[in-house]
């Protein structure tokens with residue numbers, strides 16, 4: 360469990376890692392957005408992160424995310440909330456009404472529901488398609504060959520704005536091996552753009568592999584443990 364002061368110190372450390380990795384990759388640091396993955400963290404820890412200048416938060420359970428959004432309702436206007444975990448179709452309305460981004464879209468039916476349910480008074484819901492880039496049997500996400508047809512369909516839906524692709528590669532400690540799935544995701548995004556889509560977001564890179572992700576073009580890092588401390592094993 361992270362203490363409040365360690366959250367701001369951890370954020371400084373993560374920001375320094377991002378600066379070093381951007382320098383090494385010859386990329387401007389503004390090209391990379393840090394999403395603080397706050398699943399299992401208490402609302403006070405999120406408040407400490409917000410006080411330290413963090414504005415984008417990622418949750419992977421709908422219900423827990425809604426609870427955090429409510430707990431930090433006074434800061435709603437300055438924060439962005441990203442759903443990064445699986446989305447069942449009976450939860451789409453709450454997500455369409457409360458979140459700013461969904462990273463984990465992998466079915467047309469879910470996209471259609473989000474499109475219909477996004478309130479007219481809100482900006483479009485920003486969405487990424489999740490790709491099972493390492494081809495793991497247990498992982499959610501689209502097979503690479505399924506991505507283009509779904510991307511073309513989602514890009515035409517009102518109330519949604521398709522921004523790019525998201526992946527959770529199979530973990531490996533080898534920095535060189537970490538780069539391969541990130542490179543594959545970027546190549547897939549480039550193929551979509553060559554097909555006429557104007558996508559600008561690669562949601563990839565976590566606590567253990569953010570340097571590899573930045574070197575392969577990540578624009579949106581999803582970092583939990585390095586900011587909020589280790590989670591209980593069962594809570595993923």
Ligand SMILES: *Cc1c(COP(=O)(O)O)cnc(C)c1O
Nearest residue numbers: 396419443565566581582583584
């Ligand atoms: C938990 C989670 C993360 C953050 O992982 P860390 O290793 O704690 O940085 C990123 N993306 C998704 C989809 C997650 O569920």
